[in-house]
Amino acid sequence: MNIQTELKQRFAKALHGLTDDVPNAVEMIRPSQEPKFGDYQANMAMSLGKQRGKPPRDVAAEIVGRLDVSDICETPEIAGPGFINLRLKTDWLAGQLMVAKNDERLGVGLAARAKTYVIDYSSPNVAKPMHVGHIRSTMIGNALARLLRFCGHNVITDNHIGDWGTQFGMIIFGYKHFLDREAYAADPVGELARLYRFVRMLVDYHRDLAEMPKYEQRAVELREKLDALNASLQNETDAAAQKKLRKEESRLNAQVLELLDTIKAVAEKIRAVHDDPATLALAKANPDIGRAVLEETSKLHHGDRENLALWNEFVPVCMEDIERIYRRLNVTFDYTLGESYYNDRLPGLVERLLKQGIARETDGAVGVFLPGQDIPMLIRKQDGAFLYATTDLATIEYRVETFRPDAILYLTDFRQGLHFEQFFATARLMGYTDLELTHVKFGTVLGEDGKPFKTRSGDTVGLESLLDEAERRAYEVVKINDRSSVECGVWSVELDGDNENKSQIPNPKSQPPTPNSKLRETAKRIGIGALVYADLSQNRESDYVFSYDKMLAMNGNTATYLQYAYARVQSIFARGEVDLDALRKSEVPPRLEQPIERTLALDLLKFEEAIELSLRDYRPNVVTSYLFELANRYASFFEQCPVLRAEDATIRDSRLLLCDLVARTMQRGLELLGIETVERM
RNA sequence: GCGCUCGUAGCUCAAUCGGAUAGAGCAACGGAUUUCUAAUCCGUAGGUUACAGGUUCAAGUCCUGUCGGGCGUACCA
Numbered sequence: 023m024n025i026q027t028e029l030k031q032r033f034a035k036a037l038h039g040l041t042d043d044v045p046n047a048v049e050m051i052r053p054s055q056e057p058k059f060g061d062y063q064a065n066m067a068m069s070l071g072k073q074r075g076k077p078p079r080d081v082a083a084e085i086v087g088r089l090d091v092s093d094i095c096e097t098p099e100i101a102g103p104g105f106i107n108l109r110l111k112t113d114w115l116a117g118q119l120m121v122a123k124n125d126e127r128l129g130v131g132l133a134a135r136a137k138t139y140v141i142d143y144s145s146p147n148v149a150k151p152m153h154v155g156h157i158r159s160t161m162i163g164n165a166l167a168r169l170l171r172f173c174g175h176n177v178i179t180d181n182h183i184g185d186w187g188t189q190f191g192m193i194i195f196g197y198k199h200f201l202d203r204e205a206y207a208a209d210p211v212g213e214l215a216r217l218y219r220f221v222r223m224l225v226d227y228h229r230d231l232a233e234m235p236k237y238e239q240r241a242v243e244l245r246e247k248l249d250a251l252n253a254s255l256q257n258e259t260d261a262a263a264q265k266k267l268r269k270e271e272s273r274l275n276a277q278v279l280e281l282l283d284t285i286k287a288v289a290e291k292i293r294a295v296h297d298d299p300a301t302l303a304l305a306k307a308n309p310d311i312g313r314a315v316l317e318e319t320s321k322l323h324h325g326d327r328e329n330l331a332l333w334n335e336f337v338p339v340c341m342e343d344i345e346r347i348y349r350r351l352n353v354t355f356d357y358t359l360g361e362s363y364y365n366d367r368l369p370g371l372v373e374r375l376l377k378q379g380i381a382r383e384t385d386g387a388v389g390v391f392l393p394g395q396d397i398p399m400l401i402r403k404q405d406g407a408f409l410y411a412t413t414d415l416a417t418i419e420y421r422v423e424t425f426r427p428d429a430i431l432y433l434t435d436f437r438q439g440l441h442f443e444q445f446f447a448t449a450r451l452m453g454y455t456d457l458e459l460t461h462v463k464f465g466t467v468l469g470e471d472g473k474p475f476k477t478r479s480g481d482t483v484g485l486e487s488l489l490d491e492a493e494r495r496a497y498e499v500v501k502i503n504d505r506s507s508v509e510c511g512v513w514s515v516e517l518d519g520d521n522e523n524k525s526q527i528p529n530p531k532s533q534p535p536t537p538n539s540k541l542r543e544t545a546k547r548i549g550i551g552a553l554v555y556a557d558l559s560q561n562r563e564s565d566y567v568f569s570y571d572k573m574l575a576m577n578g579n580t581a582t583y584l585q586y587a588y589a590r591v592q593s594i595f596a597r598g599e600v601d602l603d604a605l606r607k608s609e610v611p612p613r614l615e616q617p618i619e620r621t622l623a624l625d626l627l628k629f630e631e632a633i634e635l636s637l638r639d640y641r642p643n644v645v646t647s648y649l650f651e652l653a654n655r656y657a658s659f660f661e662q663c664p665v666l667r668a669e670d671a672t673i674r675d676s677r678l679l680l681c682d683l684v685a686r687t688m689q690r691g692l693e694l695l696g697i698e699t700v701e702r703m
Numbered sequence: 704g705c706g707c708u709c710g711u712a713g714c715u716c717a718a719u720c721g722g723a724u725a726g727a728g729c730a731a732c733g734g735a736u737u738u739c740u741a742a743u744c745c746g747u748a749g750g751u752u753a754c755a756g757g758u759u760c761a762a763g764u765c766c767u768g769u770c771g772g773g774c775g776u777a778c779c780a
Contacts, residue, residue: 026719049720050722052719052722053719054723055718055722055723055724055725055726056723056724059723063722063723065721065722065723068722068760068761069721069760071760072759072760078760101723102722102723103722103723103760103761104760105722105723145780147780184780187779187780188779188780361780384777385777385778386778387777387778388778389777389778395706396705396706396776397776397777398777399777400777400778402778403777403778404778405778407778409777409778409779409780410779410780411780413780434780436707436708436774436775437773437774437775438775438780439707439708439774439775440706440707440774440775440776441775441780443707465709465773465774466773466774499742500742503740503742507740510740512740513740548742559716559728560715560716560717562709562716562717563708563709564708564709564710564716564773565709565773565774566715566716567714567715569715571729572715572729575728575729576742577728577729577742577743578727578728578729579716579727579728579729580728580742582742583728583742583743585742586740586742586743587743589740589742590739590740590743593739593740594739594740596739597739598739631719632719635719638719638720639719639720643716643717644719647717647727650727650728651727654727657743657744658744658745660739660740660743660744661735661743661744661745662744664738664739665739666739667738667739681739702740703740703742
């Protein structure tokens with residue numbers, strides 16, 4: 023049930039003839055922020071009054087007079103300048119709960135028109151270890167895919183992995199020159215990652231050495247500019263001019279500081295090489311490594327047999343590594359078509375765009391010049407190689423041919439905004455005008471120091487170790503809580519089920535988790551859930567600061583809180599030995615007598631609204647907020663309203679019904695976000 | 704330089720395309736457990752929504768300017 027939609031339809035009838043733009047007016051119906059203003063409010067009377075030169079309250083009265091909502095609402099009230107406040111009838115709410123109860127989908131309707139969505143997310147680079155940043159694209163994309171599917175849309179998920187880039191030149195070069203065969207046999211991915219980092223370091227070293235004099239030169243220039251500025255500042259008497267000069271001075275100073283930071287960082291990287299004689303020797307032995315790496319890449323792209331064979335050897339191994347993380351995160355893809363998949367299409371695409379006049383040559387390269395853009399989007403380099411944009415255009419062609427989508431969503435870092443703007447504009451020039459192309463962007467993950475994680479520096483928080491840590495922390499809490507629950511008599515047996523060792527009073531830390539034990543599974547769901555929720559609940563386009571404690575928190579607005587609400591319901595059912603089948607078959611509507619019961623009922627019925635609102639701007643955090651509020655409401659209800667000990671059987675059943683609906687909504691909602699529930703915690 | 708973007712409580716973030724008294728969580732302080740899981744609940748405190756103008760019945764939200772942060776700016780992805 024979407025109450026908002028229902029009210030909109032009722033208002034649309036009443037507004038017919040009162041305005042030219044009924045759909046717009048009807049958009050001004052929304053949930054009230056304050057209970058005293060009712061459950062929903064309609065705000066169109068003010069603007070309509072203005073349009074028609076009538077007092078808004080009179081317009082509101084006119085609308086109310088034509089409005090037929092008597093079956094679902096109490097008599098609407100007009101308040102303030104012309105707000106129409108609506109309070110839903112409690113009996114009607116109870117009736118709607120019965121509808122939801124009898125529906126597998128909890129009364130959530132399907133989209134009016136099922137559309138086909140291609141969602142392009144996660145997209146890690148093969149052979150580069152995944153880091154914290156990848157969780158954003160992966161989990162937001164996963165949640166959107168699940169939400170859209172739930173609404174009845176046809177969703178195709180495609181992991182557009184980076185499997186054709188220059189990192190393979192590095193790995194191939196590393197493999198040919200620095201391979202540790204034993205390490206490769208034992209842990210191929212680890213060894214490839216090491217080779218990548220090592221070659222990268224050597225390439226950077228030579229580049230940095232070459233760049234260093236330029237930095238120094240720049241520092242000298244800045245110094246000279248500052249001196250000149252100071253001189254003119256002393257001669258300047260006009261206050262306004264002085265202010266301007268001081269501003270310029272602080273700007274220059276900032277540049278100096280930034281430059282010093284850069285120099286310091288570069289110097290440290292150089293020193294790291296110098297400090298290790300073996301590395302230094304290899305660095306000196308390979309002065310042209312930058313060019314050599316590019317050559318390896320180029321050979322691969324031109325079908326060199328040896329390099330292609332190596333590529334074919336590396337990719338599956340690396341993919342297995344990535345898949346392991348997806349399994350832990352409960353993420354799957356319909357397709358994994360990487361950049362390499364489109365390789366054959368690129369030359370023809372560029373030729374075609376040239377012929378159509380969409381692209382033209384510039385400075386030996388080929389680019390698309392777009393109105394309002396001072397720089398072109400390059401699709402072929404001077405050396406004939408293709409770029410990111412070329413692959414993206416080829417991919418869109420393939421997807422349209424193959425899937426006939428209504429929309430394609432790209433989940434990437436917001437820093438790629440300009441690229442997508444240009445890429446989408448080019449796609450429109452190519453004739454894809456009816457296709458929704460959306461860059462679902464998100465902010466950068468920053469380190470605790472407020473600076474962005476840099477993949478090149480190498481020392482980012484690896485995703486895998488983060489998952490491990492999440493599970494470990496959750497395990498500590500779960501273990502302690504489980505034991506104390508048994509001691510307090512909440513449960514008769516431990517989740518661990520490891521009863522033989524029970525006599526020796528165990529120290530949670532000294533006992534490693536039994537593999538496959540229930541406790542371990544619970545810890546996994548709670549730990550990973552916390553991690554995923556931390557990301558989804560903060561889906562803003564701005565950056566966010568990565569913090570272990572924040573990401574792995576299990577108090578407050580966290581997945582744990584929602585899972586806890588769910589587990590508490592299950593606990594009631596277990597304690598009361600509740601016959602769920604009978605409860606769900608009963609056709610006796612709930613009695614919503616306490617204010618908290620009524621509020622809880624209303625919250626339950628807003629599930630569809632939350633999903634719809636979430637998808638309007640592709641923001642899973644709307645769903646997390648909704649679920650948090652529902653869990654919060656349930657916690658209050660739990661405190662205020664005894665269920666098993668209710669005063670009589672009808673109230674008991676009524677409350678059990680509310681509990682069941684909360685649990686089902688919680689489970690479904692979390693599932694749509696890619697988070698699992700636990701029966702007991 | 705140009706372009707995009709952000710600035711909300713000590714911290715991390717909300718605020719449903721302009722709606723009524725700007726809300727949560729964390730941290731702080733004070734309470735609640737013989738009663739269905741205290742991973743909880745209830746309460747207190749914390750704000751001139753960076754600043755200055757403007758638009759109107761109504762501005763955190765829209766416009767202009769200022770200050771401050773982030774990002775991007777043709778052969779990376």
